[in-house]
Amino acid sequence: MSVNPDIQVERDTATFRSIDVTHMLDGSPEATNQRRIRQKQIGDDPQINRRNIIFMSHEERYEAAIARGLRIEQLKAEHDWDIMDENNAIMWCFSDIAMFVHKVMFIPAIERLGNKEQHDKWLPLAIDHKILGTYAQTELGHGTFLRGLEMEARYDKSTEEFVISTPKHSSMKWWPGSLGHSSSHAVLLATLYIDDQNCGMQPFIVQLRDLNTWKPLPGVEVGGIGPKMALATTDNGFLVLNNVRIPRDQMLMKYAQVSKDGKFTKSGAAKANYSTMMLVRVGIAHSCYFSLAVGATIVTRYSAVRRQGEIKPGAPEVKILDYQTQQLKVIPSIATAYAFHFCKEHLKWYYIETFQQIQQNDFSGLPEIHCVTSGLKAYMSDIATAQLETLRRACGGNGYLLSNGITNTYIQTLALPTVEGENTVLYLQVARYLMKCLKVAATGEAVKGSLSYMNEKIKTPYTSGLVTREDYSNVKKLLKLYQNMTVRLTQKAGDHLNKLHVSGQPKYEAWNNTSVQLVNAAKAYCQTYVLGMNIEGLSTQAVDLPGDALEVIHQLCVFYALHGITEQSGNFLETGCINITELHIIQQEAQEMMAKIRKNAVALVDAFDIPDNLLNSTLGCYDGNAYQHLYDSAKSDPMNQKQVLPAFEKYIKPMLQGKHTSKL
Numbered sequence: 272m273s274v275n276p277d278i279q280v281e282r283d284t285a286t287f288r289s290i291d292v293t294h295m296l297d298g299s300p301e302a303t304n305q306r307r308i309r310q311k312q313i314g315d316d317p318q319i320n321r322r323n324i325i326f327m328s329h330e331e332r333y334e335a336a337i338a339r340g341l342r343i344e345q346l347k348a349e350h351d352w353d354i355m356d357e358n359n360a361i362m363w364c365f366s367d368i369a370m371f372v373h374k375v376m377f378i379p380a381i382e383r384l385g386n387k388e389q390h391d392k393w394l395p396l397a398i399d400h401k402i403l404g405t406y407a408q409t410e411l412g413h414g415t416f417l418r419g420l421e422m423e424a425r426y427d428k429s430t431e432e433f434v435i436s437t438p439k440h441s442s443m444k445w446w447p448g449s450l451g452h453s454s455s456h457a458v459l460l461a462t463l464y465i466d467d468q469n470c471g472m473q474p475f476i477v478q479l480r481d482l483n484t485w486k487p488l489p490g491v492e493v494g495g496i497g498p499k500m501a502l503a504t505t506d507n508g509f510l511v512l513n514n515v516r517i518p519r520d521q522m523l524m525k526y527a528q529v530s531k532d533g534k535f536t537k538s539g540a541a542k543a544n545y546s547t548m549m550l551v552r553v554g555i556a557h558s559c560y561f562s563l564a565v566g567a568t569i570v571t572r573y574s575a576v577r578r579q580g581e582i583k584p585g586a587p588e589v590k591i592l593d594y595q596t597q598q599l600k601v602i603p604s605i606a607t608a609y610a611f612h613f614c615k616e617h618l619k620w621y622y623i624e625t626f627q628q629i630q631q632n633d634f635s636g637l638p639e640i641h642c643v644t645s646g647l648k649a650y651m652s653d654i655a656t657a658q659l660e661t662l663r664r665a666c667g668g669n670g671y672l673l674s675n676g677i678t679n680t681y682i683q684t685l686a687l688p689t690v691e692g693e694n695t696v697l698y699l700q701v702a703r704y705l706m707k708c709l710k711v712a713a714t715g716e717a718v719k720g721s722l723s724y725m726n727e728k729i730k731t732p733y734t735s736g737l738v739t740r741e742d743y744s745n746v747k748k749l750l751k752l753y754q755n756m757t758v759r760l761t762q763k764a765g766d767h768l769n770k771l772h773v774s775g776q777p778k779y780e781a782w783n784n785t786s787v788q789l790v791n792a793a794k795a796y797c798q799t800y801v802l803g804m805n806i807e808g809l810s811t812q813a814v815d816l817p818g819d820a821l822e823v824i825h826q827l828c829v830f831y832a833l834h835g836i837t838e839q840s841g842n843f844l845e846t847g848c849i850n851i852t853e854l855h856i857i858q859q860e861a862q863e864m865m866a867k868i869r870k871n872a873v874a875l876v877d878a879f880d881i882p883d884n885l886l887n888s889t890l891g892c893y894d895g896n897a898y899q900h901l902y903d904s905a906k907s908d909p910m911n912q913k914q915v916l917p918a919f920e921k922y923i924k925p926m927l928q929g930k931h932t933s934k935l
């Protein structure tokens with residue numbers, strides 16, 4: 272099929288070469304080649320390809336997802352994939368892989384929480400798929416408040432075993448992925464009791480099913496929790512354990528130990544047992560980038576080939592991308608996807624570095640990385656889901672079809688603000704850290720790390736620094752506005768907290784009564800962080816780009832900063848970081864920048880280089896022939912394979928013959 276001329280002209284008139292930017296996103300031309308090879312291995316594979324997924328039943332999808340997981344294992348072995356190849360494969364399949372919790376949580380939990388002997392015993396079994404596991408933490412009664420977990424593991428000194436039980440309905444496990452039907456084992460988080468003394472939440476390896484018959488073991492009641500909005504193939508489950516006994520060495524003992532005679536000891540940081548969640552929060556940041564890049568690609572291409580209505584009366588119908596209001600739906604998502612790219616790359620290396628320190632028992636970096644990973648998981652998933660919904664609606668009626676590729680992406684991404692810590696709860700973790708740093712800065716000590724800008728900003732009076740028109744496209748000056756705003760919102764929240772406390776409210780009550788301001792400050796911190804990483808990316812990852820490409824990536828960053836101010840203008844004005852005149856100029860500048868970026872919109876999404884067989888979209892194919900693909904997809908619907916459906920004889924015909932009032 273030839274390329275739609277409407278999309279071709281976009282490519283021909285772009286001011287830079289997409290491939291240069293693709294190389295930047297991948298890290299190098301060699302990395303682009305390598306990724307393309309991997310994506311081809313996945314996309315061309317009939318067992319992995321998700322082409323017909325929208326026409327499958329729940330059970331068919333589940334089975335296909337198991338087969339997909341298995342096939343990925345074979346490809347990994349055949350082509351010698353490393354851990355990032357495997358992670359990426361999971362991401363490119365939109366987690367439509369049953370057993371992905373085995374990879375992204377069960378194995379990492381054993382790695383992080385087990386000691387050497389436990390690694391030697393369990394990891395080979397898990398890695399070779401001799402056992403399949405889940406991460407069972409959340410209960411019906413508690414998901415957020417982990418100190419409230421009710422499933423009990425009581426140590427029995429006489430047999431050197433833990434006895435695990437579910438005292439009431441609220442203490443059953445509820446939600447763990449792959450628990451329903453696909454796990455033989457669980458890393459199960461339960462509250463440990465030794466002689467009735469509560470020793471806190473600890474991880475245990477518990478076998479749930481017989482490996483030959485797959486039937487639940489005695490004392491184990493397990494099943495699925497029912498259909499969900501999406502992620503149909505991740506069979507989330509419930510679990511009730513009735514006095515199930517496991518040997519003492521099945522408590523994962525890296526950070527806490529129980530001796531044979533029931534002595535409890537702890538090592539490492541207080542919240543070390545929470546470390547698996549941190550890794551997945553980093554994975555979620557990656558996933559947010561990818562989902563947004565997919566959404567932006569589909570909707571930008573569709574907007575460049577769909578013509579409807581006129582701008583100039585009587586002139587030919589225009590591409591919908593030429594409407595300024597459509598640009599406002601599309602261009603921010605392109606700019607955000609690029610900002611998220613820089614941010615997730617930074618986060619990956621930051622995590623790897625800090626994780627190495629933690630492995631050497633240096634926990635000094637833990638508070639900051641907990642703040643950053645919690646905050647970015649929350650912020651990036653909030654923004655990704657909001658923008659995906661805007662993008663979906665920007666496709667008009669066809670935005671409601673499953674074949675468009677964006678609807679599925681959107682509803683799968685909708686899980687991310689909830690999983691691995693509900694977003695509000697995570698913002699409040701960030702706020703705890705902000706308050707601590709504020710205290711440090713107030714005493715005159717230097718705040719280190721991502722909030723070091725607090726040192727300067729807390730002392731100096733606020734001026735926007737926007738004097739000339741050029742200042743409005745100076746990303747460093749714009750970043751300073753964000754930093755000012757963050758510090759001011761943090762101070763305001765801190766002042767409110769103190770005021771309530773001084774007026775007699777206990778600290779915990781004052782905290783709850785300030786939590787709206789605290790969350791607002793936390794979001795500002797996250798937004799500032801993302802912008803900071805985008806700017807850093809310009810001078811590191813983007814620095815080798817040819818001039819024309821660098822200019823466009825720079826424009827995107829300026830637009831991202833300006834648009835963010837227009838979206839959050841209340842915060843910037845309220846804190847006095849800009850005045851109303853400056854806001855008007857910022858709005859104007861943002862619109863002008865948006866118009867410039869529009870010219871390169873298609874080339875910018877082409878640079879994401881997402882192949883059609885992973886994009887899986889009728890609207891967003893590279894060739895721009897959206898109408899043909901929509902028609903082909905409709906025709907392939909199994910319901911369209913028969914001209915008359917059985918429902919006609921059964922119900923419609925009797926109704927037409929006036930027989931519908933008697934029994935059908």
Ligand SMILES: CCCCCCCC/C=C\CCCCCCCCCCCCC/C=C/C(=O)SCCNC(=O)CCNC(=O)[C@H](O)C(C)(C)COP(=O)(O)OP(=O)(O)OC[C@H]1O[C@@H](n2cnc3c(N)ncnc32)[C@H](O)[C@@H]1OP(=O)(O)O
Pocket residue numbers: 354358359361362366372375406408409414415416417418448542543545546548549551553554555557558619622623637638641689690691692693696700703704
């Ligand atoms: C080599 C590898 C390279 C890796 C690179 C990675 C790159 C990845 C690349 C690609 C990846 C693609 C892969 C695909 C990814 C696909 C993503 C899709 C994911 C879908 C996943 C679905 C599966 C979902 C699973 C789950 O949801 S599991 C359950 C998750 N549950 C939660 O998150 C619970 C949330 N609750 C909490 O975390 C806590 O309860 C709390 C809210 C933090 C409060 O805890 P509590 O004990 O009550 O705390 P307090 O006593 O109040 O103390 C707070 C105190 O503790 C500190 N703290 C808290 N947490 C941590 C932590 N994690 N680490 C360190 N410190 C922590 C906190 O700072 C406080 O400190 P202070 O007292 O000093 O203030």
Ligand SMILES: Cc1cc2nc3c(=O)[nH]c(=O)nc-3n(C[C@H](O)[C@H](O)[C@H](O)COP(=O)(O)OP(=O)(O)OC[C@H]3O[C@@H](n4cnc5c(N)ncnc54)[C@H](O)[C@@H]3O)c2cc1C
Pocket residue numbers: 372406407408409412413414415416445446447448502507686689690691692693694695696699
């Ligand atoms: C698709 C999916 C997959 C999942 N997979 C797994 C898995 O593999 N393993 C697993 O263990 N779990 C899993 N979960 C569970 C998930 O981790 C929890 O649902 C999540 O952590 C939120 O906890 P919750 O359900 O208790 O929400 P709640 O805490 O009940 O949240 C409800 C509301 O209460 C508010 N709230 C709660 N506490 C506070 C507070 N302290 N301050 C202010 N507001 C608060 C929240 O902001 C929210 O608005 C999964 C969930 C989903 C949806």
